[in-house]
Amino acid sequence: MKRIVALAEYCLGCGLCAVYCSALHTAPDLDLVRAFRQPKRLAAGITVEKNLEFAVARSCRHCENPYCVESCITGAMVKDPLTGEVWCDVERCVACWTCVAACPYGMVTISQGPHDQHPHAQKCDLCRNLSEVPVCVLKCPNEALVLVEEEGVA
């Protein structure tokens, strides 16, 4: 089970993690500038919280028993039994926002991509099918985001 661990001690609060996350999920085949020029852009699955000198990038914890999955009324939000990744099947999402309300960490957001017909739940999917290592981890300029692998399925 992979998890993104944020090291607040070295988080610059620059927000590049969110920039790259949003761009990659919006338009995986486009560069950053073009991705940002899309009429609609998916929300980033990672958010930087800042207060004075403190900053930390928060993203989904891919919980053992995720409330978002439990609460999903259509079965769109699923936890991959093999990898433990929690992700949203956009096709099945009916935009009821139960998951948004259910997530105690506020890590599910409402979003609409450039090609989507309807808004849907959007969250960190650990860049499944997009990048071997999550793009936020790859692009963090201070190595404040670390991908850790834990034993077994969480």
Next chain:
Amino acid sequence: MALNLIRPQFIVERDRERCIDCRVCENQCANGVHRWDQTRREMTLDTSQCVNCHRCVVMCPTEALTVVATPHRFRDNANWTDKAIYEIYHQAATGQVLLTSMGNDRAHHIYWDHLLLNACQVTNPPIDPLREPMELKTFVGAKPDRLLNQRGEIEDDLPPQVELEIPVMFSAMSLGSISLNVHKALARAAQELGICYNTGEGGLHKDLRQYGKNTIVQVASGRFGVDIDYLRAGSAIEIKIGQGAKPGIGGHLPGSKVSSQISETRMIPRGTDAISPAPHHDIYSIEDLKQLVYSLKEAVRYQKPVGVKIAAVHNVAAIASGVARAGADFIAIDGYRGGTGAAPLRTRDNVGIPIEFALAAVDNRLREEGIRHRLSIIAAGSIRNSADVIKAIALGADAVYIGTAALLAVGCHMCQKCYTGKCNWGIATQDPWLTKRVNPDVASRRLINLLRAWEHEIKEMLGGMGINSLDSLRSNRLMLRGINLSDKEREILGVLAAGE
């Protein structure tokens, strides 16, 4: 308010085609150059605050930013340059001593670049360092007067030594002038590389005591953080008399930088100015210096070498001779290009002499007097690459200190604004929002990479000269030739001209 005559030096150019308004530049600039205009919903610029540190340029994910020098110029005047005129404007407006940081940036000769190295051809074979062992190990400390003792055996009762795997150390940069994260990176890199870093005059933070074997602790005129545990914590003690960037001048860490961390380490109240006097008030002669050297040796039971760091000034050779006679185990000589966290501009740019001359003069003098073995020489003051290291050793150094090069490895962009305390690279600052920009894991890795690369290069060049041990190069000026140097300059450096 009267008219401000100083115009911005730099222009930040934003390519609107590439800018994605991500606001990374805004949150990375401690000088407030980039700002988000909420009404127009786009980034705006205040270029007057730009110091050309490149933080925004490097962090911008779309390469939308460039910093260029302003094309705005005064009428051409070789004497009254723009720099000279603006300095007058600044002083006329403020009445202040001009401050600056890092080493002398004047376009004087860089003598390293006027020295050429030898290599083997036909009559003597070069050595391939990938196939044959190459010894770079260096011992800093006094050596015995003779090789054999009275019984005719090899003298093995040596004075204390510091063992270095490569002849390069991180020079004194205090906690205060740079952040704790940079100190951590230097300490970890020194441990991994088997060399030493120098605490500088700001004491030794408790988290860094574990790196004692790879630490040289400094005792400067302010005596910050000095107690018996501090003296015993390192593998050597260095008495700081002077610094290349500001010979004859003390130091001043403003109270605003004296955080609880600095206060604890320096053993001074939080928020108070940390002032290092220009002289040590107990040292007015070589005899006084000798007292301090022996007090410190006594304190560490003669188990650690005690050295003296001086700035390269006009009569450096005579001073070095005195330092040797004061019982120092090593002398660090800091040339006029040596860096600083803050120095008066006039002092930095006009005081002191090049390390190349100082080093050659000191080595000559100590040899003439037959006391060269009594102390090791550490050369400092702008060692920029492995070739400079080799040349320094051929001129007579045992090892070198690097400060600026190390900071560059950590990310410094040489904007020379350390004294403002707003280092956007998180190095020369105590602002917690900025200091975390140096992740010690990343920084120590880069320092290790740098010196591993230099180590390979040094071995290559040594091998090319047919030398397999650094000891055979020390003071071996026959391996050097001068180019574009006057006869007098070559005479002082003790090198022949190219072609001779």
